[in-house]
Amino acid sequence: MNNSPVDATTDHSFLPYVSVVVPIYNGEADLPDLISCFLAQTYPQEQVEYLLVDNNSSDRTLNFLKTTAELSHLNIHPLSENQIQSSYAARNAGIRAAQGEIIVFTDADCRPQPQWLESLIQPFNQQNIVIVAGEITALPGKNILEKYADYQQTLSQKHTLSHPFCPYGQTANLAIRRIILEKVGLFRPYLTTGGDADICWRILKEKIGDLKFVPDAIVQHRHRTTLKELESQWRRYGRSNRYLHELYGVELMSEFTSKDYGYCLGRWLVKEIPKNTLKAIAGKASLIDFLITPIGLFTAKARYCGQTEAKLPENAKMIDWL
Known part of the structure; x- marks a missing residue:
């Protein structure tokens, strides 16, 4: 993976036609803010098409998309994927309709910042770059769980880019050369999670190009x-x-056994709480510091349960092709 900083002197006349693909399920409430973020992009709007794919929503998502496409100055194409209930199937529908040299992915509940596209696209000026991942940061939140996740940087690409098997970028903020998808295939349409890792790994394992991380290409997510x-x-x-x-x-x-839980909780009660109490008295600890361990144990148990209960459906092994 190429993690070197993007050269500030990069030729900004590099402005390929870009297709932004967004899968949407019951996203009516999110769409006005998402469209506002698209309108605020510094990348030339005449060089971008927005392929917004309704995935069999039960709210008024599709009607909103059609109305917005008629009234907005953006080049919006409302699409539908009603056969397969999967964000990856919806993304595939967008890819098939895309005209851009670069395919960009984000989600309906994300808030791309104004220089998002401009920053995300520039590394493709280097021919060896075939995948670009931008950063995912948190939307402001006051809830204690939101503050915990923000403190842990739960959504940050740093976690997936350092995956011990192979780095990958999350589809909340990812761009791929279209020609590469012609070579390795699209998303697995029946997969319901893990598809971002899968498609990046298929590309990188073929050794046909590099992945670049651009921390300045930011989308916010709640x-x-x-x-x-x-x-x-x-x-x-x-x-x-x-x-x-x-x-x-x-x-x-x-x-993660009961013994492990007991040890962690005991350590929390005997060591961490007294230590953080002293820090709080000195004004150097917050409620989050007290709750890191119990919330962490809660998420670890949920993750292990999900892993234990899951079994890959046979049809999820199938790869779609252009």
Whole structure:
């Protein structure tokens, strides 16, 4: 992976036609803010098309997309994927309709910052770069779970880019050369999680180009606000572990036993709480410092449960092609 900083002297006349693909399921409430972010992009709007793919929503997402396409100054193409309930199938529908040299991915609940596209696209001026990942930061949040996730940088690409098996970028902020997808195929349409790792790994294992990380290409994303949402998020991470294990032999998360939980909780009560109490008195600790261990144990258990319960469906092994 090429992690060297992007050269500030890069030729900014490099402005290829770009296709931004967004899968959307019941995203009606998110779409006005997303469209506003697209309107604020510094990349020339005449060089961008936005392929917004409704994935069988039950709200008014599709109607909103059609109305916005008629009224907006943006080049918006409302599409539908109603046969397969999967964000990867929806992304494939967008890729098939795309005209751009570069295919960019983000999600409906993301908020791309104004220089997002401009920063994300520039590395493609180097022919050896075939994947570019931008950074994912948190939208401002006041809830204690949001603050915990922000403190841990849960959504940051730094976690996936340092994956011990092979680096990858999350589809919340990812760009791929279209010609590469013609060579390795599209997303696995029946996969429900882990597809971003899968497609990056298929590309990188072919040794046909490099991945570049651009920390200045930022999208913001909201963190989960309830324990139910947090559990669902980490169970999904666990399912992803299982699927990638079955596809690639990736090492699974080891079992976290009752003894392990007891040890961690005991350490928290006997050592961490007294230590953080003293720091809090000195004004150097917050509530988050006290809750890192119990919330971490909660997410670890959810992830392990997701990994244990999951089994890769046979049809999820199938790869779509252009």
